[in-house]
Structure formats: C-alpha cells, structure tokens
Amino acid sequence: MLHAYYLFDDEASFLEAASGIPLAAGHLTAIGVLREPPLPEAPDSPGAAIPGYHVLAAWTDAEAPGFAAARRSPSEAPVWFAGVPREGPRMAVPDSVTNFQARAMLLRIGLLDEVTAAISAAGGEAWQAWEYANVVSRHGALTTAIAARFDLTEEQIDALFLEASEIAA
Structure with missing residues (x-):
C-alpha cells in the first residue's frame, strides 16, 4: 500500500x-x-x-x-x-493521549485499519492494550511496536502525539 x-x-x-x-x-x-x-x-x-x-x-x-x-x-x-519541524515555538509532546485520540489521529492519516490489523495479528498483550487501555503512552511498548512496524521516526511520533492531544471527542 x-x-x-x-x-x-x-x-x-x-x-x-x-x-x-x-x-x-x-x-x-x-x-x-x-x-x-x-x-x-x-x-x-x-x-x-x-x-x-x-x-x-x-x-x-x-x-x-x-x-x-x-x-x-x-x-x-x-x-x-x-515530522518536519516548522519555525516557531514547539509545544511539549504529551506523555500520553487517550485511546480515542490515538485512533482518531490514525484515522485522519489513513493508518487506522492497518494498525488495527497489525495489532490484531500480533495478539496477546498488544491486542489487550489496543482494545482496553484508556491511554496510549508515547514511550510505551504499543507505540514503539507501531512505530517500528510502520517505519515512523521519533519526530513523526512526536508530531502525531501533539496533533492527537488536541482532538476532542
């Protein structure tokens, strides 16, 4: 894809x-x-x-x-x-976002279905965390696994967490 x-x-x-x-x-x-x-x-x-x-x-x-x-x-x-830095002040990257915010951000960039399928295939704790955790940690195992699977850089993950933190339900 x-x-x-x-x-x-x-x-x-x-x-x-x-x-x-x-x-x-x-x-x-x-x-x-x-x-x-x-x-x-x-x-x-x-x-x-x-x-x-x-x-x-x-x-x-x-x-x-x-x-x-x-x-x-x-x-x-x-x-x-x-993850391209822009001019101007940079907000602090949040330590976590809600599960809803993470999924909404992935939906916005067209990766939600692929991420869900990859986590489903992995099963175990990753699937449990994806389905039931209230928050997604910036430096947690789930985020690290998603970043590795989809070749996302640290800067891209930071940018996604910044943007996701502003999404309201």
Missing part, C-alpha cells in the same frame, strides 16, 4: 484529479487548508494558512493518474504527517 502526501493548488484541482477514482482505489483524506501554530504574541488567533490544498492518500493498488503531479516528498509535508 502506498501512503503519500499531495499538495494541490486549490480544492478545484484536487476535485478534478479525484473525479472518477473508484472507491476501492484507496483511502483519501482531504485536509484542505492547514494553518501554522499561532504566534506567541497572539495565541488566540489562527495561525497563518499554509498555501495549497493538502491531501493524504493510502492507495490499495496504484496511485491515481491525476495525483502524480501533486505528490510531494515527506520533507514537504506538514509537521503532523512527516
């Missing part, structure tokens, strides 16, 4: 590229407009918009033809997807 980050000029160009893609082709998460973190001097105002229309995709077979020109390298992806 191919996981990729795409940056289109705008929503219309994304919709044009996505038209006619069969449902079985993959999982698309159209993020749309992303914003930088707010500036310290204006913490209640939204951060500056990051130009373009942002999309994550997990292709089950081959990438849709209209997407190739918009594919970007992981180093160009937003911090929560690629």
Whole structure:
C-alpha cells in the first residue's frame, strides 16, 4: 500500500484529479487548508494558512493518474504527517493521549485499519492494550511496536502525539 502526501493548488484541482477514482482505489483524506501554530504574541488567533490544498492518500493498488503531479516528498509535508519541524515555538509532546485520540489521529492519516490489523495479528498483550487501555503512552511498548512496524521516526511520533492531544471527542 502506498501512503503519500499531495499538495494541490486549490480544492478545484484536487476535485478534478479525484473525479472518477473508484472507491476501492484507496483511502483519501482531504485536509484542505492547514494553518501554522499561532504566534506567541497572539495565541488566540489562527495561525497563518499554509498555501495549497493538502491531501493524504493510502492507495490499495496504484496511485491515481491525476495525483502524480501533486505528490510531494515527506520533507514537504506538514509537521503532523512527516515530522518536519516548522519555525516557531514547539509545544511539549504529551506523555500520553487517550485511546480515542490515538485512533482518531490514525484515522485522519489513513493508518487506522492497518494498525488495527497489525495489532490484531500480533495478539496477546498488544491486542489487550489496543482494545482496553484508556491511554496510549508515547514511550510505551504499543507505540514503539507501531512505530517500528510502520517505519515512523521519533519526530513523526512526536508530531502525531501533539496533533492527537488536541482532538476532542
């Protein structure tokens, strides 16, 4: 399965590229407009918009033809997807997030089904923790196993935990 980050000029160009893609082709998460973190001097105002229309995709077979020109390298992806540090103050990475927050974040980046399948196949304590733990620890065995299985860097895991910590049920 191919996981990729795409940056289109705008929503219309994304919709044009996505038209006619069969449902079985993959999982698309159209993020749309992303914003930088707010500036310290204006913490209640939204951060500056990051130009373009942002999309994550997990292709089950081959990438849709209209997407190739918009594919970007992981180093160009937003911090929560690629772990690329951005300018400005950095929040402290939480020691844990709720199980809901972890699953919601994985759903947003298109990995929830794959992570669930991998943990199910592993069984044992990993499955029990995934199903019944109230929180997912940043440095716990479950997070370490998921990171190793999906080739996630420490920076990517930190970014995912930061983003997940802001998800409200």
